[in-house]
Amino acid sequence: MPSPTSAYLNLKECEVGSALNDILAPSSIAIIGASADPTKRGFKALVGLKKDGYQGNIYPVNPKLDTILGIKTYADVNALPSPADLALVCTPAKTIPHILTQCGANGIKGAVILASGFGEVDAEGAALEQQVLSAAKAAGVRIIGPNTSGVFNLHKKLNLLALDNVQAGDIGIISQSGNMLLALALEAQRNGNIGFSTYVGPGNQIDVGFADYLQYLGEDEHTRVATFYVEGFKDGRAFLDVAKDIAKTKPVVVYKSGSTEAGKQAASSHTGALAGSYAMTVDLMRQAGVSVVNHSDEILPVAEGLGSLQQAAGRRVAILADGGGQATIATDRLLESGLALASLSDATQRALSQILFPQASLANPVDVAGSTDANPRLLAQCAKILAQDSQVDMVFLVGMFGGYGIRFADELKAEELQTAMDLAEFSCQTSVPLVIYSLYAHVSPAPLTALKDAGLPVYDSIEHAVKMMAALAQRGDYIRTSQITAPAQPLSVDKSVEALFKQAQSEGRDLFEFEAKQLLRAYGVAVNQELVIAGQHDMAAVLSTFGSDQGLAMKVVSKDILHKSDAGGVKLNLRGETDLQQAYDEIMASCYEYDKQAQIEGVLVTPMVPQGTEIIIGVTRDAMFGPVLMFGLGGIFVEILEDVAFRAIPLSRQDAESMVQQIKARKILAGVRGAKAVDIEALVDLLLRISAIVDAHSEIAELDLNPVIAYDHGYAIADARVIVTR
């Protein structure tokens, strides 16, 4: 796909020194376990290399043959005349450690290991996998796989899968399913305009993983879009870290399977229960600038568009249609996808009116109402007028363009071809993406082929085109915000807080609620004044601390009592000395009755918190993605509707703001039924502080503020819980 825009992606120069470049773009290759049996991969790979005209040295290794396909064959790796950059290893699992040692000794930098029978099978396989990894590390050889479907780099004419009919292009593809690659290759073939740069099947990822492949594709000059089919990450955080950077200059597209899998983590909290979910993965990917696609048949349409078109400056789309039906469908899909119909300026509508029939509809969606039936070139003029309107971020041409000559009159074919040229030319002069859907896309008439040749994708589904446009808009958002986002400032650690954690760890317990709040207070979070009282206590003094008009709550403080209410350890709405004393006595009596052995530190006295909007903020350390913050409204919103947003810690201000806007319940935060809006700025500040605290304190395994009560000014933290890393 040639670029239709001059100021396109700022592609990095191909860095020859990149970690994987020698391996994935090798200048020479050894085929270990080369074969003369046409059913074997060790033969097929050689056929592929020969047929495609691979330019580097090819060294088949097989102790029993002199030549295969006329290529000189070597008895073993030691016999190679010069080191190969890459080895394709076709031999069985148990041979691999020894072969890697030989590879290392002979300067081979990487090995693609096809064999299965490792960690994916059983414990014995897992042990062998460890041996393979040790051998590779000792030998200094990087491993792709094992249990990989293989690798191709079509710009190097290196197709180790011997996959037919794949055309070189600019989509890099990493797929954990070989059949998925096959499906995408067949789809690309049907499209006719999509080609691939590099493919890798990551297999068991014992060494090189998704993050490394992303880094490689990010640096590869032949790749415009890095595309991933992922069943499971080994190190999701590493992928996010690389994506965050790469996505600034190159689109990263991820289809993550398992959207309906239940979260896999133990559910000691709501955050824990929802973390590990597909929704969390999607949130974290988007935070890192990744374009997530939800349907497998959208992977290539989205990748093709992102690779060909510039990101959109916003979400406002002008629809240009030559038929009412498609205009209506396009409108529905746009609005469903979070895009908007641009409001066209008077000047734009006037300009359109001068070239279209009077019955044309000039408001968005623009319907030419037959004006172009005999004169398709008007479509290009209209598109140009629309793109010049400052209210328009994308132009969406929908209808039968490309088919006028087929449907109406042969003479129109030349006109249409000229229109395609006009469209291609004007799209080079504008930063407004021009997205085209045609009824005739699959017929591939000349005008549409011309558009594709000029780097303008032509969609055969309104639905897919709109998904792609949503990705263009999201990518625009990411690039803009990544330019203004200052990295989060690390906290300077508070000594007294460190002492709190040491104490808790030494006692083998988590933080008490009052300690959790002390931690928050130390880092500037607004926490109400509290008292822990124990033994004989002057309740008058307690009252005077809080002011006598303040209702108070009491909660037992004990590492042994986890369910305080069940133990009778909570009393609410207390007023006056007698009330307090009685509550204190009752709590003590009830809790000792509940657990005679309980070690009770005392009772926490807190002011009752006025009613407001219940928020939940939780942090967990996800096994795959590291520390993650969850935000949502409490109660049914988290428990029934799972209406929450996730971000990887540390959060930028934009991250915090966007997660508040992401939840469906944002309407409640904005104020409903006459209620005032809550203080969103205060919540954003709170999210950022929590992020910074967790970032600074690896002692925090989990943190839950549930609920935080949000008001029109500020918030109150009604409960805080911190689980300490053991």
Added chain:
Amino acid sequence: MPSPTSAYLNLKECEVGSALNDILAPSSIAIIGASADPTKRGFKALVGLKKDGYQGNIYPVNPKLDTILGIKTYADVNALPSPADLALVCTPAKTIPHILTQCGANGIKGAVILASGFGEVDAEGAALEQQVLSAAKAAGVRIIGPNTSGVFNLHKKLNLLALDNVQAGDIGIISQSGNMLLALALEAQRNGNIGFSTYVGPGNQIDVGFADYLQYLGEDEHTRVATFYVEGFKDGRAFLDVAKDIAKTKPVVVYKSGSTEAGKQAASSHTGALAGSYAMTVDLMRQAGVSVVNHSDEILPVAEGLGSLQQAAGRRVAILADGGGQATIATDRLLESGLALASLSDATQRALSQILFPQASLANPVDVAGSTDANPRLLAQCAKILAQDSQVDMVFLVGMFGGYGIRFADELKAEELQTAMDLAEFSCQTSVPLVIYSLYAHVSPAPLTALKDAGLPVYDSIEHAVKMMAALAQRGDYIRTSQITAPAQPLSVDKSVEALFKQAQSEGRDLFEFEAKQLLRAYGVAVNQELVIAGQHDMAAVLSTFGSDQGLAMKVVSKDILHKSDAGGVKLNLRGETDLQQAYDEIMASCYEYDKQAQIEGVLVTPMVPQGTEIIIGVTRDAMFGPVLMFGLGGIFVEILEDVAFRAIPLSRQDAESMVQQIKARKILAGVRGAKAVDIEALVDLLLRISAIVDAHSEIAELDLNPVIAYDHGYAIADARVIVTR
């Protein structure tokens, strides 16, 4: 599409007497405004009829020509040698009334009117439209259009659109967009296996409308699926009524555009605000057995599948895959669509294990793990084993079947063809639908063509296949429940209730709350005892009516005070005589102060209702669909989340039950956080009674029970409002 199942759709015999049959399957046709100009419809239609070999008489009408294309031409309709069944009218708008009169006088039964310039344009056009309708009625001529894109009936070789490359088949299609028909025709051409029976562009629907077309397609022997692209109904209720019946024997597929339009009705209540929404239309369509598709690119895939395969007995799917990637994707899409993975019996797994490799995955999704690479016929054996499991309602074959010969070895092509025969044969012997997705679908290799020829659709998108399977399951549900559904019994109208309405109507007001509750009580709805008191009243007697331990509420009764709380007309939690008297006096004082002119009937005294789950039940008479009932939880669920369900009145018991299960908040009704489940049986009973009441009383314009408080036993109606038809 030949049927793969012997016990297939119970197609009605073609009823020759059907209202539209003579018109849409005419034995003779007049082309009024026939032309020799190749750009005119009056020429193109003739070309189409001649080229396709239409067997009936063709009468071109044109006063200036003797023949067109060698066909004798008549000066006017009066000159025709015998009556034509149908006239295609190509003349301008203003000529139409006169032509219709002539048509009627000469025995022409129907007219397809292409001209535009009627109600869709301006008031003058609308007046002309009325003239056309009057002329048609007087002449006894049915009208298709005006402003229609035209008609075809491919089994009659009658293609008045002169649309190229459409193949006769069994999908009937009614589309309000001509371009949408073109898009579907091109898609069918690409698919290669889809053909059409009858097409109509309904145009302005001044006479024949969607319901009539559905009736025709339902009775047409050549149509297996009635498919609709709808922008707007004129009489939605008529369509529902016909669909309800037709859908029992023939699939009805509807794509309704405008999914993102805001509801159009005045919002005097929550029900009113949400009625008229796209969500309501979808609910009502599904209630009537219609398969609603949400994306335009799913119309044909869903129609093709519903037309070829038997409905599913349930939602449990067995996936049979030859690759992990597609199995995972299919699983995600199935679960997202409300389908389920079948639990395979031990016997099934044992039978599979006997023919598959040891590494095959025998639990659902079944992954053959290479077992079939050299032996594709095993796929048919596996499919058969799966279909025989009583836990399996559908079998979904996903992967590269059809491409084994292409990808692996030429010899496999014959094997695959035999496998296709096996699959086709076995699918004739089972009622379990076999749904096939293939990576190679668009390549159309011989095995896949053989499947299609045998009536088994082959999908090129997992997403589309799954949408179709969800439609098969939904259709199965509809057919099953329509067999057990007893029609709702009409109420015998209560005389005292009739009097209530008369009274209110004569006073030009709506029902007072106590009257609304009286209405409900008269028809067996559980309503708490209430009193209306006025003037000097013995509060001790009031107390004794309710029992002295019962908290009471008072609300002013006045047609002039709509916002009772604002007027100080509501007092809650009253206990004891003094309380009551004081509340009464304050209400009176406050309300007269609020509106000096108010006519106050007195004060309604009701017991305070205990806390529970707030439900909202509302009824509105939709302009398009007639009386419609809405059900949902109150508060944020209706206001923010719009989590409600609609059904057309009268409801069957299954309708009422399904609407309670449809809302997302059903989890709350089922009991959360240790709360007991609410009494769903009582709610269902309430919904049925409300439906019957509204059905019996056309005096009810709107009805709102908001809130109903639901308990673990029974419910309480906390407020009731009935707007009276004027």
